[in-house]
Amino acid sequence: MSDRGHLKKTAHLAEVPASWESGPRGARPRRLLSTRTIVVYGTLFVAAAYYLLPLYVMIVTSLKGMPEIRLGNIFSPPLEITFEPWVKAWSSACTGLNCDGLSRGFWNSVMITVPSTAISIAIASINGYALSNWRFKGADIFFTILIVGAFIPYQVMLYPIVIVLREIGLYGSLSGLVIVHTIFGMPILTLLFRNYFAGLPEELFKAARVDGAGFWGIYLKIMVPMSLPIFVVAMILQVTGIWNDFLFGVVFTRPEYYPMTVQLNNIVNSVQGVKEYNVNMAATILTGAVPLLVYFVSGRLFVRGIAAGAVKG
Amino acid sequence: MTSVSVKDLRLSFGQVTVLDQLNLDIQEGEFLVLLGSSGCGKSTLLNCIAGLLDITDGQIFINGRNVTWDEPKDRGIGMVFQSYALYPQMTVEKNLSFGLKVAKMPQGEIDKRVARAAEILQIGPLLKRKPSELSGGQRQRVAIGRALVRDVDVFLFDEPLSNLDAKLRSELRVEIKRLHQSLKNTMIYVTHDQIEALTLADRIAIMKGGVIQQLADPNTIYNAPKNMFVAGFIGSPSMNFLRGEIAADAAGRPAVVAGGVTFSLDGYHAGETLVPGRKVVLGVRPEHVKVDEPGGTGEVHEATVDIEEPMGADNLLWLKHAGHTMAVRTAGSRRFSPGTRVRLTFDMTLASLFDAESEERI
Amino acid sequence: MTGQATDRTTVPRRSGRPNRLTRNLSAKIASIPMMLTAVVIFLGGTLWTVLYSFTSSKLLPRLRFVGLDQYERLWAAPRWLVSIENLAIYGIFSLIFSMVIGFVLAALMDQKIRFENTFRTVFLYPFALSFIVTGLVWQWLLNPEHGIQSVVRAMGWAGFSFDPLYDSGIVIYGILIAALWQGTGLVMCLMLAGLRGIDEDIWKAARVDGIPMWKTYLFVVIPMMRPVFVTTLVIIASGIVRVYDLVVAQTSGGPGIASEVPAKYVYDYMFQAQNLGQGFAASTMMLITVAIIIVPWAYLEFGGGRKRV
Numbered sequence: 001m002s003d004r005g006h007l008k009k010t011a012h013l014a015e016v017p018a019s020w021e022s023g024p025r026g027a028r029p030r031r032l033l034s035t036r037t038i039v040v041y042g043t044l045f046v047a048a049a050y051y052l053l054p055l056y057v058m059i060v061t062s063l064k065g066m067p068e069i070r071l072g073n074i075f076s077p078p079l080e081i082t083f084e085p086w087v088k089a090w091s092s093a094c095t096g097l098n099c100d101g102l103s104r105g106f107w108n109s110v111m112i113t114v115p116s117t118a119i120s121i122a123i124a125s126i127n128g129y130a131l132s133n134w135r136f137k138g139a140d141i142f143f144t145i146l147i148v149g150a151f152i153p154y155q156v157m158l159y160p161i162v163i164v165l166r167e168i169g170l171y172g173s174l175s176g177l178v179i180v181h182t183i184f185g186m187p188i189l190t191l192l193f194r195n196y197f198a199g200l201p202e203e204l205f206k207a208a209r210v211d212g213a214g215f216w217g218i219y220l221k222i223m224v225p226m227s228l229p230i231f232v233v234a235m236i237l238q239v240t241g242i243w244n245d246f247l248f249g250v251v252f253t254r255p256e257y258y259p260m261t262v263q264l265n266n267i268v269n270s271v272q273g274v275k276e277y278n279v280n281m282a283a284t285i286l287t288g289a290v291p292l293l294v295y296f297v298s299g300r301l302f303v304r305g306i307a308a309g310a311v312k313g
Numbered sequence: 314m315t316s317v318s319v320k321d322l323r324l325s326f327g328q329v330t331v332l333d334q335l336n337l338d339i340q341e342g343e344f345l346v347l348l349g350s351s352g353c354g355k356s357t358l359l360n361c362i363a364g365l366l367d368i369t370d371g372q373i374f375i376n377g378r379n380v381t382w383d384e385p386k387d388r389g390i391g392m393v394f395q396s397y398a399l400y401p402q403m404t405v406e407k408n409l410s411f412g413l414k415v416a417k418m419p420q421g422e423i424d425k426r427v428a429r430a431a432e433i434l435q436i437g438p439l440l441k442r443k444p445s446e447l448s449g450g451q452r453q454r455v456a457i458g459r460a461l462v463r464d465v466d467v468f469l470f471d472e473p474l475s476n477l478d479a480k481l482r483s484e485l486r487v488e489i490k491r492l493h494q495s496l497k498n499t500m501i502y503v504t505h506d507q508i509e510a511l512t513l514a515d516r517i518a519i520m521k522g523g524v525i526q527q528l529a530d531p532n533t534i535y536n537a538p539k540n541m542f543v544a545g546f547i548g549s550p551s552m553n554f555l556r557g558e559i560a561a562d563a564a565g566r567p568a569v570v571a572g573g574v575t576f577s578l579d580g581y582h583a584g585e586t587l588v589p590g591r592k593v594v595l596g597v598r599p600e601h602v603k604v605d606e607p608g609g610t611g612e613v614h615e616a617t618v619d620i621e622e623p624m625g626a627d628n629l630l631w632l633k634h635a636g637h638t639m640a641v642r643t644a645g646s647r648r649f650s651p652g653t654r655v656r657l658t659f660d661m662t663l664a665s666l667f668d669a670e671s672e673e674r675i
Numbered sequence: 676m677t678g679q680a681t682d683r684t685t686v687p688r689r690s691g692r693p694n695r696l697t698r699n700l701s702a703k704i705a706s707i708p709m710m711l712t713a714v715v716i717f718l719g720g721t722l723w724t725v726l727y728s729f730t731s732s733k734l735l736p737r738l739r740f741v742g743l744d745q746y747e748r749l750w751a752a753p754r755w756l757v758s759i760e761n762l763a764i765y766g767i768f769s770l771i772f773s774m775v776i777g778f779v780l781a782a783l784m785d786q787k788i789r790f791e792n793t794f795r796t797v798f799l800y801p802f803a804l805s806f807i808v809t810g811l812v813w814q815w816l817l818n819p820e821h822g823i824q825s826v827v828r829a830m831g832w833a834g835f836s837f838d839p840l841y842d843s844g845i846v847i848y849g850i851l852i853a854a855l856w857q858g859t860g861l862v863m864c865l866m867l868a869g870l871r872g873i874d875e876d877i878w879k880a881a882r883v884d885g886i887p888m889w890k891t892y893l894f895v896v897i898p899m900m901r902p903v904f905v906t907t908l909v910i911i912a913s914g915i916v917r918v919y920d921l922v923v924a925q926t927s928g929g930p931g932i933a934s935e936v937p938a939k940y941v942y943d944y945m946f947q948a949q950n951l952g953q954g955f956a957a958s959t960m961m962l963i964t965v966a967i968i969i970v971p972w973a974y975l976e977f978g979g980g981r982k983r984v
Contacts, residue, residue, distance in 0.1 A: 023379030026370040073826040134702035149717030155941040155958040160720035215701030244805030246920040288808040295803035386885025398876035402898040412884030
C-alpha cells in the first residue's frame with residue numbers, strides 16, 4: 001500500500017512541477033515493520049504460543065508410544081503415530097474401581113448434561129419471563145436472594161442439599177444431580193433471561209395481552225420464538241458448565257454414575273499400575289473435546305455466554 | 314488567504330472508495346459548513362482534515378503548510394466532537410489543561426489560557442466540576458473550550474450540537490456564531506441540520522455520496538440550488554417539484570407545461586436556451602407562491618386547499634393543483650378552510666428549473 | 676366525564692377486587708421453583724450450615740452446640756493454616772497477573788490488528804476446558820522427568836530446575852501457572868469489551884491534543900474502565916475462593932499438604948473424614964471471605980444512593 005503511494009507521488013511530481021504541490025502527498029508512508037508493529041505482533045505471538053503449547057503437547061503425547069515418551073522430550077512430534085492410547089483411554093483404561101475406560105463416564109455425562117441443560121433453561125427462562133413481564137409483589141426479593149446466592153461458595157450449600165435429596169430419595173442418582181445443576185444454574189440463567197426479556201419491546205407484550213393471550217400463551221408463542229439467540233447462549237453456557245463440573249459429580253452421584261471429569265481424574269490420578277502418559281493425555285483430550293467442540297462451533301456466541309456467565313465463576 | 318486546502322483527496326478502505334478527487338479551499342476566517350445526511354462523507358472528510366484518518370491520495374494544507382503526513386496535534390487544529398469526548402474522571406480544568414500539560418507548556422501560560430477560555434465560554438464557575446456533573450450544554454462548552462485553549466487557527470466541529478435538545482441547540486448555535494465573530498478563526502463545521510448550516514455558514518458545502526454537490530453561500534444554496542438534490546435537501550417543507558416539458562405560452566415566450574397547466578417562465582434566468590419539448594422539472598419554494606394576492610409575474614392558477622397547518626408565524630397550506638400536491642406558505646394571520654378554492658401566482662424570478670434527466674439546474 | 680372516571684375506579688373496588696393471591700396466579704405458580712431454590716437452598720441452606728458450624732456434629736448433623744469450638748480447632752489445624760496461606764498467595768498473584776496479562780492482551784488486540792478473531796480464539800479456548808483437564812495437562816507439562824524441566828536440561832542446561840509440583844515451597848505457583856492459562860482469556864475478553872465500549876471520540880480528542888498512547892491508556896482509558904475492572908475483580912475473586920478441582924487434578928493437595936486449599940478442606944472433612952462440624956466451620960469461613968469481597972463491591976455498585984461517576 002505504501003509502495004503504491006510512493007509510485008503515484010513520483011509520477012505526479014513529474015507531471016506537475018508546481019512548487020506548492022511538492023510536499024507530502026497521498027497516504028502517509030508507513031514502514032511495514034515499525035517498532036510498534038513488531039512489539040504488538042511479537043507479544044501476541046508469544047502469548048499465543050503459551051496458550052497453544054499445552055494443546056500441542058497433549059496431542060503429540062497421546063499419539064506416541066510409551067517407550068518414545070520415556071526417551072524423547074514432550075515437545076517433539078511423534079516418530080511413530082499410534083492410536084492405541086486413544087482406544088485404550090476410551091474403552092479399557094482403569095480407574096480404581098473398574099477397567100472400562102472413559103466411555104462409561106462419557107455416557108454418564110451425556111445423560112447428566114442433556115436433561116440438566118434442558119430443565120435448567122426451561123425453568124430459568126420462565127423465571128426471567130415472570131420477573132420482567134409479570135412482576136408480582138415479592139418477586140424481586142426472591143430474585144435478589146438468587147443473585148446474592150450466586151456468590152455463595154457451593155461448599156456452604158452442599159450438605160443441606162445432600163439432606164434434601166436424601167429425604168426425597170434422590171441422593172446418589174442421576175436425577176438428583178440434574179436437580180443440583182438446575183439449582184446452581186438458576187441465578188445466572190435467570191439474570192440472563194430477565195435482562196433479555198426486559199430488553200424486548202414492551203408494546204409486543206401489551207399487544208399480546210390485548211389480543212387475549214395469557215401467561216403461558218405469551219411465553220410460548222411470543223417470547224420464546226423471539227429469543228432464540230439467548231436460548232442458544234444459555235445452552236452453550238450450560239452444556240460447557242455442566243460437562244466440566246467435577247464437584248457436584250463427586251458429591252451427589254454414586255461411582256457408577258460418575259461423570260466424565262470424575263472418571264478422567266480417577267484414571268489419571270489412580271495410584272495403581274504404571275503411569276501411561278499417552279493414555280492419560282488421550283483421555284484428557286477426549287474429556288475436553290465436547291466443550292472445545294461447542295466453543296469452536298459457537299464462536300462469538302460463546303464469548304457472549306461466558307461474559308454473561310462469568311459471575312458463575 | 315487560504316486557510317485550509319484539500320487537493321485531489323481520495324480515501325479508500327480496501328476496495329471501497331469513500332471520497333474521490335475531492336477539492337476544497339477554505340479562506341482564512343471563513344465559517345464553512347459541511348452539510349449532508351448521514352453517510353454522505355462529511356464527517357469522513359473532517360476526520361481526514363484533522364488527520365484522524367489516513368488519506369489514500371491527495372494533499373491537505375493548513376495555513377499554507379502541507380500537513381498531509383502530520384499528526385493531528387501538529388496540524389494547528391482544535392476539534393469538538395458530537396459526544397463531547399470529555400475525559401470523565403478529570404475536572405473541567407484538567408480537561409482543558411491536559412493537552413497543554415502533555416505538551417509541557419509552562420504552568421503560567423496554561424493558567425492564562427484556561428482562564429481566558431473559561432471567560433469566553435462563561436464556564437469559570439464550573440472549572441472544579443467533573444463532566445458528569447454538567448448539563449449537556451455545559452459539557453459542549455467545555456469541549457469547545459478544549460479546542461480554544463490550544464490557541465489554533467482552525468476549529469473543527471463534528472456535529473457538536475446533535476446531542477442537545479432543541480432549545481439548547483439554538484442557544485449554543487448563537488453562541489458559536491458569536492464566538493466566530495469575535496475570534497475570527499477558520500471554522501469547519503459538520504452537521505446534518507440545515508438550520509444550523511444556513512444560520513452559521515459563510516459558505517455551505519452540501520455533500521452526497523462523498524461528492525460536494527454545491528459549494529456556495531447560504532443565499533445562493535437556498536435560492537439557486539445547483540441540482541434537484543440540493544434543492545430538495547434545503548428548505549422545509551421541501552421545494553415543490555412539478556414535472557413537465559418546455560413549451561411556449563400564449564405570447565410565444567418559453568413556459569413549462571406540467572399536469573396540463575402552463576407556467577410562464579417570464580423572469581426566469583435560464584443558463585441555456587430552452588428548446589421546446591425538453592423534459593424538465595420546475596421547482597418552486599412554498600414561500601414563492603402567492604395565494605389570493607394581486608401581483609406576481611406569471612398567470613393565475615386555480616387550486617383547492619386540502620390541508621391547513623397553522624404554525625404560528627406562518628400558515629402552511631397543502632393544495633391540490635393540476636394533479637400535484639403543493640405546499641404553500643402564507644402569513645400566519647391568514648386562515649383557509651379545507652376545500653376553499655384559491656388563486657395562485659408564482660414568482661418565477663425565484664423559481665428553479667432542472668433538467669428532468671440530469672437533475673441539474675438549467 | 677369526571678363522573679365516569681370516578682365510577683371506573685370505585686366500582687370494581689366495591690364489587691370485590693380480585694384476590695391478592697390469585698392475581699397473577701400463573702406467574703406465581705411458574706415461579707415456585709425459583710422461590711424454593713432461593714428460600715430453601717440459598718437462604719435456608721446457608722443459615723443451616725452456619726448454624727451447624729457451632730455444633731459438634733461428626734458423622735451426622737446433630738444440634739449439640741459447642742460454641743466456637745469448631746472454629747478454634749479449625750484455626751489451630753496446620754492443614755487449614757496452609758490452606759489459607761495458599762489461598763492468599765494464589766489469590767493475590769492470580770488477581771495481579773490475570774488483570775495485567777488480560778489488560779495488556781486486550782490493549783494489544785485493540786490495535787486494529789489482523790487475525791483478531793484467530794488470536795481471540797487461541798487466548799480463550801482454555802476457558803472452555805474444565806479445571807480437571809487443565810490440571811492434568813499442566814501436571815504433565817510440569818512433570819519433572821519428562822516435562823519442561825527435562826526438556827531444558829536436555830538442551831544442555833543441566834542444572835536447570837523447574838519442578839513446582841514436587842517442591843512444597845513453590846507448588847502453589849505451579850497451580851497458579853495452570854490457572855492463569857485457563858482463565859486469562861476470559862479477563863482479556865472482558866477487558867476488550869470494556870475497551871471497545873470507550874467512545875471513539877475520546878481517542879480522537881486525545882490524538883488531537885497530542886497525548887501519547889500510553890498516557891491516554893494510563894490517565895484516561897483505565898480510569899474510565901473502572902466498572903469493568905471492578906466487575907472483573909469480583910469475578911476473579913469469587914472464582915479464587917472456590918478453587919478446588921484444579922488442585923485435586925494437579926496435585927491432590929500434595930506434596931504432603933503443601934497445596935491444600937479451603938474448598939478441599941471442606942470437602943474432605945464433610946465427605947471423607949466424616950467430621951461435619953469442621954466442614955461446616957470451614958465453609959462458613961469461606962462464606963465470610965466471599966462476603967468481605969462482595970459486600971463492599973455491592974455497596975459501591977448498587978447501594979449508598981450515590982450514582983456511579
